[in-house]
Amino acid sequence: MGKTTLAIEYAWKFRDCYPSGVFWVLVENDDTLLNSFQYLAVRLGIDSADGKDAMRKTMHMLSCCKTRLLLVADNLDSDTVTELMAELLSSVWRLDTKIHVIITSRREKVSAVEMFDTDYCVGMNKLTLAQGRDFMKTRTGINTNDKTIEEFVEELGGLPLALEQAAAHIKMLQCSFEEYLDAFREKRLKLRQAKRKGGHFHESEERLTVHTTWKMNIDQIIKHSEKEGLGTAATTVMEIIAVVPLPEFPLSLLNTGEPDILTVDGRNVDNAQTILKDLHSAMNSKLKKKQAVEILTRFSVVDREQSDELTMHRLVKKLLKKPWMMKR
Structure with a gap:
């Protein structure tokens, strides 16, 4: 990890x-x-x-x-x-x-x-309780009871990817560790049920944990895109980055969607007109375009190492193609 x-x-x-x-x-x-x-x-x-x-x-x-x-x-x-x-x-x-x-x-x-x-060869281990506790304190800025944070780290298996996603979520929503865990357990149960319906019966708890933390952040991206007046634009930008086979995504590739990018193999995408309208609106405004990208970085789904390029973890790219991960 x-x-x-x-x-x-x-x-x-x-x-x-x-x-x-x-x-x-x-x-x-x-x-x-x-x-x-x-x-x-x-x-x-x-x-x-x-x-x-x-x-x-x-x-x-x-x-x-x-x-x-x-x-x-x-x-x-x-x-x-x-x-x-x-x-x-x-x-x-x-x-x-x-x-x-x-x-x-x-x-x-x-x-x-x-x-x-x-x-x-250098092996990558999970974080210890102490390492995870210190990471979460630094990343979230919340200095609460050590035992509470260590129990949180243990629940997420000490997995760095999961802890990073959880930390971004907690920092942005200003929720407590206990509140996050309540939502996490509920989301994990729903995700496990959705995966089993899709034929995934033997997935490790570690993988499910990471997928759940990403799912929670992706859900927030969808909500914040709507809440901040972008409609589906931030979500669409996220999906565009996921399908482009480049290690770094140049922001110059973001455009208004012409020719129509919202068909796949001749099949129309659900709500295509709404999605296209929102994308056009965001990409035609420098401010809205920056806002859409900022929402993605805010919830740690993409990283902006350089001012003109974005990176997305390859596992996120894979997950965004799963029907149980993306629900508008």
């Missing part, structure tokens, strides 16, 4: 050690890998015929850098390693180069032996 966040923190903290830059590619599958390299190629001014060409030309350019650089290969979680993944992970193209590599993966140390030198 939190492996990508740890890689981001490392890259930011030690960025001065990498004068040639920090480069990020998603290695979840071949499509995300090639999309990442195509995106990098465009940013680096590299002409390429396709994804594979972009990948190899970009790798060659990086290998020619005269000063140190960092390459992060994020989310290498697939059960099998494809030829493209193996090509990237191979040390051959990095011999006698200035490239440092960080690989993030959900693989256990035992199952990583075939790919990595496990002496350099």
